[in-house]
Amino acid sequence: MKKLPSTSDFVTRGRLAAETDSNIETIRYYEKIALMPAPRRSESGYRLYGDAARRRLRFILRGRELGFSIEELRSLLSLVDGGDYTCGEVHEMTVEHLENVRTKINDLQRLERTLANMSAQCEGGEVPECPVIDVLFGKPVLGPLEK
Amino acid sequence: MKKLPSTSDFVTRGRLAAETDSNIETIRYYEKIALMPAPRRSESGYRLYGDAARRRLRFILRGRELGFSIEELRSLLSLVDGGDYTCGEVHEMTVEHLENVRTKINDLQRLERTLANMSAQCEGGEVPECPVIDVLFGKPVLGPLEK
DNA sequence: TCTTGAGTCTGTAGTTACTACAGGGTTTAT
DNA sequence: ATAAACCCTGTAGTAACTACAGACTCAAGA
Secondary structure: OOOOOOOEEEOEEEEEEEEHHHHHHHHHHHHHHHOOOOOOEEEOOEEEEHHHHHHHHHHHHHHHHHHOOOOHHHHHHHHHHHOOOOHHHHHHHHHHHHHHHHHHHHHHHHHHHHHHHHHHHOOOOOOOOHHHHHHOOOOOOOOOOOO | OOOEEEEEOOOOOHHHHHHHHOOOOHHHHHHOOOOOOOOOOOOOOOOOOOHHHHHHHHHHHHHHHHOOHHHHHHHHHHHHHHOOOOOHHHHHHHHHHHHHHHHHHHHHHHHHHHHHHHHHHHHOOOOOOOOOHHHHOOOOOOOOOOO
């Protein structure tokens, strides 16, 4: 069935994607934006990835899961690549990111209250009028809408 | 200073943007994607917006603030435009959206715990090694990382 | 050996919801 | 009269991918 080629430890792009649960195109994209280095190629031009590439890709994917932007990861990786990073630098970026996440949570929670409020006004009958629409049109509603 | 032209009740694009606290280009964008109808024009070709347009734009902007996607708003507006919407239809969309928001909040909260955990491991000394980096490289950490 | 199907290559376009020009015409204020 | 501040159009850029199209390569079965 699956017969993805592999030369010793080196795997092709599709195989690497499968191993890391990522999309094959994403890997090429990371190479294009120079987040991943250009790998060596087989005679016929196929990309071949070794263990360093695998580890680096996992790092990036995990970072993305944790909501770091590509640019944040680029910084993080340049620190690691340089080998001269200090825990302080990394910590700072993490804390800043954490603050962004917390802000986003707060925003969404306010949003949630407003939506819940809106939807509670109207339990969805067949009436051709709806408090939700009224709210969107800016009409005042009984329940306070947090701003 | 500012003397944005207005013919009777009708205002130009820049004026409408100012009134609604939106970006002038956004208005043109909404017209392009047919979320806003093409307005009438002055002799020289300037767009002129009346009160209906103003209300509609406010509706859209408020909806966007509440996290509705353009496509959701398009549906909502088509219900309104048709005039034959029922509260039930609108309610359904709102509840669905609310669920998306709640899911997003949960995801972010898990993320927050992980990040807080990571950053707590390392208080940011000058040591050239960092638990945050270790986590990203997939090394096991003491505190449990929620998945 | 030939064929077939899966895998890979490249470049490019599409996604979401805007925002930012560039190069021109128009209107208003001084 | 002239400059400043508008507006017009079309196009490109943003973030982070994803999805093609058309061509090449590789491995396995008949």
